[in-house]
Amino acid sequence: MPAAILSIGDELTIGQTLNTNSAWVAERLAACAVLTIEHRTVADDREAITRAVRELVARCDVLVITGGLGPTLDDLTRQALGDVLTPDEPLVCDEAAAEHVRARFARRGRPMPESNLIQAMRPHTMRFLPNPNGTAMGLAGVHGRCALFALPGPPNEMQPMFCDHVAPALPAGVGGSVIRTAAVHMLGLGESDAAERLGDLMRRDRNPMVGTTVSQSIVSARVRTEGDAAWTERELAATIAAIEQRWHPYVYGRDDVSLAAAAGALLRERSLLVTTAESCTGGLLGSMIVQVAGSSDHYVGGWVTYSNQMKIDQLGVPSATLARHGAVSPQVADAMARGALARSAGDRGGAADVALAVTGIAGPGGGSASKPVGLVCIALASRRDGEPLVRTRDFHFSGSRGEIRDRAAKCALQVLRFHLLEVDAATPLLWECAARTDSRSEVVRA
Amino acid sequence: MPAAILSIGDELTIGQTLNTNSAWVAERLAACAVLTIEHRTVADDREAITRAVRELVARCDVLVITGGLGPTLDDLTRQALGDVLTPDEPLVCDEAAAEHVRARFARRGRPMPESNLIQAMRPHTMRFLPNPNGTAMGLAGVHGRCALFALPGPPNEMQPMFCDHVAPALPAGVGGSVIRTAAVHMLGLGESDAAERLGDLMRRDRNPMVGTTVSQSIVSARVRTEGDAAWTERELAATIAAIEQRWHPYVYGRDDVSLAAAAGALLRERSLLVTTAESCTGGLLGSMIVQVAGSSDHYVGGWVTYSNQMKIDQLGVPSATLARHGAVSPQVADAMARGALARSAGDRGGAADVALAVTGIAGPGGGSASKPVGLVCIALASRRDGEPLVRTRDFHFSGSRGEIRDRAAKCALQVLRFHLLEVDAATPLLWECAARTDSRSEVVRA
Numbered sequence: 001m002p003a004a005i006l007s008i009g010d011e012l013t014i015g016q017t018l019n020t021n022s023a024w025v026a027e028r029l030a031a032c033a034v035l036t037i038e039h040r041t042v043a044d045d046r047e048a049i050t051r052a053v054r055e056l057v058a059r060c061d062v063l064v065i066t067g068g069l070g071p072t073l074d075d076l077t078r079q080a081l082g083d084v085l086t087p088d089e090p091l092v093c094d095e096a097a098a099e100h101v102r103a104r105f106a107r108r109g110r111p112m113p114e115s116n117l118i119q120a121m122r123p124h125t126m127r128f129l130p131n132p133n134g135t136a137m138g139l140a141g142v143h144g145r146c147a148l149f150a151l152p153g154p155p156n157e158m159q160p161m162f163c164d165h166v167a168p169a170l171p172a173g174v175g176g177s178v179i180r181t182a183a184v185h186m187l188g189l190g191e192s193d194a195a196e197r198l199g200d201l202m203r204r205d206r207n208p209m210v211g212t213t214v215s216q217s218i219v220s221a222r223v224r225t226e227g228d229a230a231w232t233e234r235e236l237a238a239t240i241a242a243i244e245q246r247w248h249p250y251v252y253g254r255d256d257v258s259l260a261a262a263a264g265a266l267l268r269e270r271s272l273l274v275t276t277a278e279s280c281t282g283g284l285l286g287s288m289i290v291q292v293a294g295s296s297d298h299y300v301g302g303w304v305t306y307s308n309q310m311k312i313d314q315l316g317v318p319s320a321t322l323a324r325h326g327a328v329s330p331q332v333a334d335a336m337a338r339g340a341l342a343r344s345a346g347d348r349g350g351a352a353d354v355a356l357a358v359t360g361i362a363g364p365g366g367g368s369a370s371k372p373v374g375l376v377c378i379a380l381a382s383r384r385d386g387e388p389l390v391r392t393r394d395f396h397f398s399g400s401r402g403e404i405r406d407r408a409a410k411c412a413l414q415v416l417r418f419h420l421l422e423v424d425a426a427t428p429l430l431w432e433c434a435a436r437t438d439s440r441s442e443v444v445r446a
Numbered sequence: 447m448p449a450a451i452l453s454i455g456d457e458l459t460i461g462q463t464l465n466t467n468s469a470w471v472a473e474r475l476a477a478c479a480v481l482t483i484e485h486r487t488v489a490d491d492r493e494a495i496t497r498a499v500r501e502l503v504a505r506c507d508v509l510v511i512t513g514g515l516g517p518t519l520d521d522l523t524r525q526a527l528g529d530v531l532t533p534d535e536p537l538v539c540d541e542a543a544a545e546h547v548r549a550r551f552a553r554r555g556r557p558m559p560e561s562n563l564i565q566a567m568r569p570h571t572m573r574f575l576p577n578p579n580g581t582a583m584g585l586a587g588v589h590g591r592c593a594l595f596a597l598p599g600p601p602n603e604m605q606p607m608f609c610d611h612v613a614p615a616l617p618a619g620v621g622g623s624v625i626r627t628a629a630v631h632m633l634g635l636g637e638s639d640a641a642e643r644l645g646d647l648m649r650r651d652r653n654p655m656v657g658t659t660v661s662q663s664i665v666s667a668r669v670r671t672e673g674d675a676a677w678t679e680r681e682l683a684a685t686i687a688a689i690e691q692r693w694h695p696y697v698y699g700r701d702d703v704s705l706a707a708a709a710g711a712l713l714r715e716r717s718l719l720v721t722t723a724e725s726c727t728g729g730l731l732g733s734m735i736v737q738v739a740g741s742s743d744h745y746v747g748g749w750v751t752y753s754n755q756m757k758i759d760q761l762g763v764p765s766a767t768l769a770r771h772g773a774v775s776p777q778v779a780d781a782m783a784r785g786a787l788a789r790s791a792g793d794r795g796g797a798a799d800v801a802l803a804v805t806g807i808a809g810p811g812g813g814s815a816s817k818p819v820g821l822v823c824i825a826l827a828s829r830r831d832g833e834p835l836v837r838t839r840d841f842h843f844s845g846s847r848g849e850i851r852d853r854a855a856k857c858a859l860q861v862l863r864f865h866l867l868e869v870d871a872a873t874p875l876l877w878e879c880a881a882r883t884d885s886r887s888e889v890v891r892a
Contacts, residue, residue, distance in 0.1 A: 013482050015472025016627075016668040017659050019465065022487070026461030036459050037494065039487035041468070048483065055501075074650065181460060192581075195518040196559045202519045211490055211520040213457045214600055222457050276729070276750065282736025283722070283729025286750040290728025293810055293847055301752030303760075304722065304732040309791035310747040314760075345755035364739055398579065399602055401739055434555065 003034045003062035006052055007041040008077055009153060012067070014043075021066045021158060028162060032170050033178040034062055035226070044068060049080035057084070057146040062170060064162075067153035069136040071116040077150055078139065082123040085143050091121040097128050101135050129165040133157045138165065180232045184221040184243045187259060187414050188250040188429040194219045197246040201239065208232075208239040217407050218259070221247075249423045252414070259413045260288040260295075266420040267298035267354075274416065275344035275352035276302030277315055277336040279327065279359040280376060285409040300346045302355075305336065315339030330377045330392040333357045337381035338388050354419065355381040356412045362401045374398055375433075376408040380415050391425070394433040407431065447617060449480045450502040453487040454495055454513035454523055455599060467512045467604060474608060476670070478616045479625045480508055490514060495526035503530070503592040510612065513599035515582040517562040523596055524585065528569040531589055537567040543574050547581050575611040579603045584611065593617070626678045630667045630689045633705060633860050634696040634875040640665045643692045647685065654678075654685045663853050664705075667693075695869045698860070705859045706734040706741075712866040713744035713800075720862065721790035721798035722748030723761055723782040725773065725805040726822065731855040746792045748801075751782065761785030776823045776838040779803045783827035784834050800865065801827040802858045808847045820844055821879075822854040826861050837871070840879040853877065 005025050011017040019041060026036040040056065042048040049068065056063050068077030082091050098120035105112035119135055122128060129138030129151070136152035138161050149166045151158045186194060191214050195202060198221065201210045208225035221243045225232045244251050252262040267274055276286045276299075283304045289295050303314050308327055311317040317335040325331040336357035344352040360376025367373035379392040395411055397404045411429055418427065451471050457463040465487055472482040486502065488494040495514065502509050514523030528537050544566035551558035565581055568574060575584030575597070582598035584607050595612045597604045632640060637660050641648060644667065647656045654671035667689045671678045690697050698708040713720055722732045722745075729750045735741050749760050754773055757763040763781040771777040782803035790798040806822025813819035825838040841857055843850045857875055864873065 011657060011659070011668075012469070013472060013485060014476050014670070015469040015474075015482065016657060016670070018469045018661070019485070023458070023461040023464045026459060028461075030460050036461065037489060037491075038498075039453075039459060039465070039485075041485035043483055045483075052484075072650070181462065183462060190556070192517045192559045192562050193556075196561065204519055209456075211456050212516075212518055213455065213463060215463060220457075222460075222462055224456065224460065278729065278732075279747075280736070281733065282741075282745075283724065283732030283748070283750060284736075286724075286729030286752075287727065287733050287851075290726070290730075290750075290752065290808075291848060291851065295728075296752060299728075299752055301725075301750040301756040301760075302729070303749055304729060304736075304747040306732075306736065306742060306745055306747035307791065307793045309793050309795075313789070313791050314747075314749075343759070345753060345759050347753045347755050362736075402737055403602055405733070405737065 001034050001061045002037045002059070003029050003064065004038045004040065004056040004060045005036055006056060006063060006065045007039070007153075008044065008049055008065065008067035009041075010044045010074065012041045021153065021155060024155065024159065025064050025066070025162060028167060029062070029064070030179055030181055032167055034170055035179055044074040044076055046076045046080050046083070049076060050083040053080055053084045057143045057148065060146055063146055063148045064166065065148070065150040066158055069119070069138070069150060069152045071113070071119055071135065078118075078121060078123070081126065081139060081141070081148070081150060085125050085141060086123040089124060092124045093117070094120050094122055094128060097122070097137055100130070100137065104135050129161055131157055131161055133160065140165065140169065177226060178229050178232055179224065179226045180236050182223045182236055182240055183255050184223065184240055184247070184251060185253050185257070185259075186219045186247045186250040187217060187252065187410055189219065189247070190430050191219050194247065198243060199246075201242060201246075208235050210239065210243065217403075217410055249418065249421060249427060250414075252417060258288070258292065259410055259417070261292045263413045263416045263420070264289065264292045264295055264298050266417060270420065272354060272420070273298055273300050273344075273346045273352040274354045274356065275300050275340045277340035277355060277357040278302065278304050279306060279311070279336070280362040281358045281405050281409045281412075282306060284405055285356065285358060285412050288409055288413065300344050300352050302340060302344070311336060315343065326371065328359050328361050328371055328375060328377060330379070330394060333359050333377035333379035333392050334390045337379035337390055341381040341383070341388055353382065354416065356416055357381070358408050358412050360404070360408055362404045364401060372396065374404050376404070376411075378408070378412050378415055380419050382419065393429070395429070395431045396433055397431050447480050447507045448483045448505065449475050449508035449510065450484045450486065450506040451482055452498055452502060452509060452511045453485070454490065454511065455487075456489045456520070458487045458513070459489045467599065467601060470601065470605065471510050471512070471608060473627065474613060475508070475510070475616075476625050476627055478613050479623065480616055481625075490520040490522055492522045492526050492529070495522060496529040499526060499530045503589045503594065506592055508616065509592055509594045510608070511594065511596040512604055515565070515584070515596060515598045517559070517565050517581065521564075524564075524567060524569070527572065527585060527587070527594070527596060531571050531587060532569040535570060538570045539563070540566050540568055540574060543568070543583055546576070546583065550581050575607055577603055577607055579606065586611065586615065623672060624675050624678055625670065625672045626682050628669045628682055628686055629701055630669070630686055630693070630697060631699050631703070632665050632693045632696040633663060633698065633856055635665060635693070636876050637665050640693065644689060647688060647692075654681050656685065656689065663849075663856055695864065695867060695873060696860075698863060704734070704738065705856055705863070707738045709859045709862045709866070710735065710738045710741055710744050712863060716866065718799040718866075719744055719746050719790075719792045720800045720802065721746050721786045723786035723801060723803040724748065724750050725752060725757070725782070726808040727804045727851050727855045727858075728752060730851055731802065731804060731858050734855055734859065746790050746798050748786055748790070757782060761789065772817065774805050774807050774817055774821060774823060776825070776840060779805050779823035779825035779838050780836045783825035783836055787827040787829070787834055799828065800862065802862055803827070804854050804858050806841075806850070806854055808850045810847060818842065820850050822850070824854070824858050824861055826865050828865065839875070841875070841877045842879050843877050
């Protein structure tokens with residue numbers, strides 16, 4: 001059952017406002033086994049809206065429209081719907097709707113501008129959908145084989161109306177057919193390597209269908225399947241399992257699971273505490289960890305040692321090491337991680353079990369030939385037989401300052417996951433520099 | 447000169463990923479005096495892409511396409527462009543492009559999967575646009591009277607390619623008329639209060655036209671003007687100045703300026719150093735400060751004291767204060783700020799001049815009747831005559847865990863700005879709890 005979503009508004013077409021409604025509606029439609037095949041956005045222009053409605057009702061079974069139902073002169077959705085559904089008849093005034101609009105103004109003790117009564121007008125073949133959070137009611141109707149729903153643009157009005165009136169009114173899937181989707185996320189392989197590992201899973205005629213996307217360095221396999229409920233359930237699970245196997249150990253979670261949540265869950269299972277010592281990420285790594293609800297059971301906190309003096313005072317990094325190797329060096333990352341491990345403290349007594357340290361050159365300035373912008377050293381300190389054990393890895397990230405910092409924090413989390421899962425130490429991460437004897441060293445005892 | 451923007455990807459149509467490219471491109475087109483009349487999004491489906499391209503080139507002078515240029519089987523934009531532009535001829539392999547793809551892999555020392563060579567294929571009437579940040583090059587061509595540009599989907603690749611190759615290739619505006627846009631940003635007033643202060647500036651028939659939007663708690667006035675170059679320049683500046691005056695002191699910057707950059711500039715001007723002590727924000731405040739290039743000249747770093755023991759050990763918060771008032775209290779925020787101020791250290795010798803401390807309940811669990819989810823205490827410590835001077839402010843933020851943490855960090859930055867600008871201490875911020883004698887106290891000497 002193909003659906004389309006039409007958004008209306010000058011602020012959207014000229015890019016002043018980000019359209020978040022379309023993605024929200026598409027996701028909810030998918031949950032109702034309705035597949036969205038097109039999103040379209042047009043300006044507050046009666047002719048453009050009319051043409052879009054006409055084209056979309058011809059190719060879809062469901063059309064959800066958002067925006068253009070307000071009281072002002074640039075709100076033209078109801079008129080355009082009239083042009084398509086009842087081209088030879090004027091809009092009609094709905095008395096109950098007029099009462100709703102008057103009542104909302106009365107309740108707030110504000111005089112009602114007469115212009116607001118336009119909101120009580122509708123094509124006579126459509127019905128109003130109540131809006132508990134605003135004056136702009138929705139409209140529902142049918143044209144040919146297409147069910148139409150028009151909702152106001154503000155998300156806080158649109159969303160409850162969709163849930164209360166659109167979702168329940170959607171025709172049931174054909175023959176009990178449902179659509180299920182899932183996403184599987186991974187960090188540390190490039191997109192083409194990731195796709196190559198998936199191989200035949202990505203054939204376009206496959207069901208479940210698999211595609212890959214990259215967003216903020218996370219490669220995701222997006223899986224979609226359609227069929228009867230039990231079959232889709234089984235096939236979706238089998239496809240997800242196949243992806244997870246082919247992307248091992250880089251794959252960390254599904255759907256809304258973040259890398260920090262995945263690492264946090266491993267720490268929780270093992271009753272381990274982590275601490276952080278950050279320079280170029282400036283707290284971003286800690287912030288990612290803390291974004292996971294309940295992170296206090298595995299994160300004690302840490303340090304943002306941005307100045308060298310903070311590295312010396314707070315983490316005990318030897319000033320000679322800073323002088324000899326520079327703040328961005330495996331040696332300083334190593335010392336930061338050791339210092340954090342030793343000085344951290346959880347509420348159950350004792351220090352953290354693992355420390356992550358990050359130091360690098362986020363740019364755009366500050367790079368040199370031997371230490372270019374994007375060079376980041378990540379150290380992980382743990383304990384073996386009570387002695388600190390540190391491994392450092394060097395990365396060279398591309399991108400803007402924000403991208404370099406984001407990638408550094410995410411790679412630190414992946415380094416933590418690999419450590420907790422005892423992944424073979426030779427497993428490389430994308431962006432990782434070739435091993436150097438002085439940095440990817442064996443056990444160093446303090 | 448009407449333009450359309452076509453976005454391609456299953457993840458977009460089914461709502462798994464929010465489409466941010468369309469708004470970005472539309473805004474940049476407007477800056478080039480090109481008005482976008484339609485955005486469209488279709489799935490990774492060759493037939494759907496082909497139909498959309500065919501329909502849009504017929505009604506527009508400019509078509510910008512994003513997505514579907516990757517190396518994998520679900521990337522079908524180049525094939526669809528071939529179907530429209532060169533329907534009877536196969537794609538051709540571009541040797542220079544193949545070399546680019548190979549070189550990128552070689553530079554990173556990675557073997558190139560053969561599948562990547564699809565990225566060197568193009569319709570023979572189109573030319574490649576270089577992509578400095580990825581393997582997927584863009585494509586440019588003409589069909590009928592419509593100029594077509596296809597760019598890769600990842601924003602960090604798409605955006606520089608648009609600026610370098612699409613914007614300069616756009617036909618010039620009609621009769622010397624230009625479109626200019628600007629945004630003015632503010633934190634700490636609600637959108638309707640903000641709009642009320644703008645008053646007549648927001649009239650729909652005004653040129654420059656002013657509208658407001660809210661994104662991640664930042665209220666922005668978006669200004670758009672059209673006319674001859676000198677006139678628009680002058681009127682745009684005058685309107686911006688009027689907005690800044692009406693939004694004083696909440697207004698902090700224009701266009702791409704972040705709140706952290708605005709606060710950082712004030713610190714730099716005054717040669718002051720700041721430090722941070724974070725609990726619920728977990729490093730987000732430090733991360734915002736560090737995201738500004740050159741922040742090492744005003745930020746020394748700080749602490750993420752997530753466990754109580756870290757607050758005690760690292761910042762000297764008295765355990766009795768924690769026991770009596772709880773970790774989320776003005777008293778603990780006060781002690782955290784004092785501790786950070788005293789223990790921080792910059793590289794020029796001496797401690798920081800200002801400390802920000804944040805402690806709160808980010809939720810979704812952990813709230814109580816007296817301390818609900820969203821309660822956040824922010825303290826600012828500075829020095830007067832060598833003695834620490836602390837002021838705390840309590841906030842009650844709504845929203846998800848992420849929203850509460852984001853608002854807390856941003857309000858801390860606004861509190862810093864107000865301090866540096868010596869804004870009247872009674873100036874309230876949105877979400878701020880009514881003053882309490884124990885928290886918004888006068889000078890407390892340690």
